Amino acid sequence: MGADRVGSGRGRVGRTGAYAVCGAVLLAGCASMPDSGDLRGVESTARQDTQVRVFAMPPHENASPSEIVQGFLEALTSDDTNYETARKYLTTAAGHTWRPELSTTVLEDAPETNAEPVGSREEGEEFVFSMSGSKVATVDAQQSYVPVTGAYSRPVHLTKNHEDGQWRIDALPQGVVMGKSDFQRNYMSVNKYFFASDAEAGQSPQPAAVADPVYVRRRVEPMTQMVRSVLKGPTKWLGPVVRSSFPTGTALQAEGDALAPDDQNKLTVPLNARAARVGQGRCEEMAAQVLFTLQNLTPAVDEVELRSGGKQLCSLTEGSHADAVAALTSAQEPDYLYFVDGDHRLVRLSAGSGDTKAEPAPGALGEGEKALRTVAVSRDEHTAAGVRLDGKALYVGALVSGGSLGDPVLRSEGKTEENRLTAPSWDVRGDLWVADRDPANPRLLLLEKGAGEPVEVETSGLDGRVRAVRVAADGVRIALVVEKDSRRSLLIGRIERGGKTDGRPTVTVRELRSATPELEEVTAMSWAGDSRLVVVGREEGGVQQMRYVQSDGSAPEEQAPTALPGVEEIAACQDDQTPLVANSEDGIVRLPAGAQWRKVTEGTAPVYPG
Template identity: 70%
Template sequence: MAADRGGDARRTPGRAVAYATCGAVLLAGCASMPDRGDLRGVESTPRQETQVRVFPMPPREDAPPSEIVQGFLEALTSDDPKYATAKQYLTTAAARTWQPELSTTVLADGPDTEADSAGTRDGGFDFSFTLTGTKIALVDAQQSYTPTEGSYSRQVHLTRDKESGQWRIDGLPQGVVMGQSDFQRNYMSVNKYYFASDSAVGASAHPAAVADPVYVRRRVDPMTQMVRLLLGGPTTWLGPVVRSSFPTGTALRKGVGELTPDDQNRLTVPLNDKAARVGPAKCNEMAAQLLFTLQNLTPAVDEVELRVGDAQLCVLDEEGAAAVAARGSVRRTDYLYFVDGEDRLVRIPAGSRSAQAEPVPGELGEGARALRSAAVSRDEHTAAGVALDGRALYVGSLASGGSLGEPVVRSTGRTEKDRLTAPSWDARGDLWVADRNPDDPRLLMLPEGKGEPVQVQVPRLDGRIDSVRVAADGVRVALVVEKDGKQSLQVGRIERGSGDQGAGEPGVSVLELRSAVPQFEEVTTMSWAGDGRLVAVGREEGGVQQMRYVQVDGSVPEVPAPDALTGVKEIAASEDERLPLVAYSVDGIVRLPDGAQWQTVVKEGSAPVYPG
């Protein structure tokens, strides 16, 4: 942990050893320090073993101001649930007003500590340090992660108690601050789940489950943390487009401690009286939210029981949850689609290692229109294709004998790169496409893939949309935005019934765009790759092309990056993470099976897509 910080504040050699020996690598069950033999410093091994617990040391007698500040910063990176030891470095008044849960500021490196040039004042009873660094992210009180940048500078003030003579911190910023490596060791990203506000997904009566990523302390009872965060409601950014089935005010019953599943992997969740009158259907939705939220935590949760007092409200297992709500990550996908060497839309069974591509039924597979890109609806009943020159968008049924008719959208851009993007279908069955014409740039949505296109309002869009992909949940869209020769990957929230379409028509807007890969200055291609994750191909300034998974909140997930691949032009991933990543590269269309190397699917072909 100490490697994450620098500056002028240094511990004494004995103090440093004490932290390294009993702090960074103290195992659960370790009772005391050795009382004989030499003490040797050891290197911290963050993120190596989830059972390793980090416990802070309290301030030692007569510690100087620099050691008090450094010890406090060390305590912030520990697994102390309530920061009780960190508060021992504060005066009684400061400990009472300090609120560590308000925020976590993440710096590129640990905060440097610079002693105030004024030194001590007031007869040696006053001292201050400035904490400095470079900000990379902020986690707010809702545990929501936001990339940020700029310099960090906050003052920590110390005073010497006139009776005890001990230095303590009496002035400090609210929240917690730590370096990136300490943050990655201490926190993990977990999705909590709500339902899309417009409820239905296409023709399905099931609500769409929407992932809401948050960061929680990984070794401080994450299961109970996640239940409390779920009950507390969605994060501010996602809130306008989702709903919770838990009645307002629902919380864990007063006095509930750590939640742990039993030996049958059933988790009992005792709720307060606000949930007492919910019916069976509503209770099943509540339980489904909990199961989706807790499924990736350890220990495993296979079944949830909700109770109020002595009464059981409902019990739901994973199979029951799948019947309650629709999730992109568990939706079955039948085929992978792409444009073959004859500019037709063809398909092979999803996940197939070696299969002969077959033209899709209908005119899009018959070659009636030469295609450059395509998209297939999530029910795999309808497809949309952009003409080879990019001027026209066609929609047709994936049934034998289906006809295309006239284009549903036309572009008048002068060159191919100034015309239509590849299309994308949302969970409601609506079709999205962008027109890159510099003289009339537009983001369009066609209800159910037909009828008059609705122009989507994108307030504060700074640049031209070069690519569009709508998430399976139907409430988020990923856009590649180009400005001054540079591209950025941004995620926006889809709000319906907003905007000004006139004639009483409901508007559609994409609001509060935020960057998903701040490090990239060029984004070649991207695709959704899970409930709250994307895969992007691009490069950083001065770097080479790379492929990277990213979270919708702009953080980096704890999964390895895909194997390198040369000359990637297009990428296709399914929200169903069991299906392989597929790319169009200099080697043709290739796939990346789990645990294997890239494999060639076909040499002649382009524009691979899964439904969506």
């Protein structure tokens, strides 16, 4: 289940109930496995209904080493809260030292097991199995997903108990391992929320909420898991650019208690003494973090109350109360869809209607003063930027009638259109981003408030040339299409802003990571939620396709958008109720919810604000 979902209404976090339990399935641990010789896989559990809890069987009397290993691996895919059944396959000492929460290794298929007898096979007192497979991803102790590739191989050592003669595992890798299908059944992606540490939401005083996607076990108290995850703070990758309003050391007052809302959809969260002395404003920010997080998980929470020491600290309800505390970008709806018409002017359509007749945008860019190739509109829809038709110059103008354009704010010296300026992108601070693709001087650039001398952004670790730029609505993440050796990949980076030198800011994009490791060529992309993007591209030897991807490189469960041939540009909005729009071989087309692509009009370069 992806972290960005179709919502129950416009303007709130997308959410789906994902944790109800309707039944149980037992994993019997009875499939065959060789004790020696050839490789053979432990079959992945068949994909079950997500509402069905799965429980494993404990080891039976006089189970063989192969049955112990098989039963243990199957128990890892069950819904035992603390892996109680899996621990029954371990010796007492191993059960005390094994920490399954440290990591989850995801393999393409269920682990292959190869028996490697020590001494005299099962007649002895030791036995070793190796677990192996092809890695797909890892989920670390912070529940952060990272795509990985390469071979996986780890030993599992068994010993025979002298007292009862039973085989048990006494040495094994930390964490858990399972095949991709079991991972998809057992885990779901959920956004937890923090605040941008150095930016407000545009001109408003509220802090900008930032989504931090993590994976939690789907049917093992996910609400409690997510609250604990918020209290522990952001993941390592996002941590340098966000803050939490919870005081360091804040935890649930009673770690063993499961959280659940009452019949009024109110969730009470009892906190330890670390939170007891926070002020009202900070407490409401804390409640907003929990509320936004849980509304991304389930529709069952409309209000969050924080308590400590038996006393109420504060309470926060969804809607205008929460909106006054923090700015959630997925709750912000655009007024217009913008694009370039056949006369190379900036035009617009109402974003919430089925209109097909565009009107010129107010201001010089809509009046046709300069022939445009690509455009971007600020998130408050007060200012627009446009790249000239030849790609050599970038202009910025106010969206007001009679406004003048002036000189370009940036020029490229690239020799061809393809080697000049990319489409620009606005962040939540009102700063403008663009890349110059000139092979002689490739740069990622930032113009504060869309004006002044461009700031060259340091792109730490970037290997390749930027072909496209999109800044997330939260202002702390950026998506780049990067070309290297004829391969175009989608990378997500963290935006870090330092102090100013000679009055100019220091801006760096760090820890770029792939969001589409399996795609060879990314044609177009756009942010489509708090932690989700829509991407057009193709796999090696494949045809063009459109799909959703998570910013951490995982694949959400949402169905991919309906196929559309010849897509050159794609536009999506943080608000997941606003239709996708694309520039295809049929012109500007729109994808309403539950419908097929429909032609809107002729034109190019469609964008929503941002």
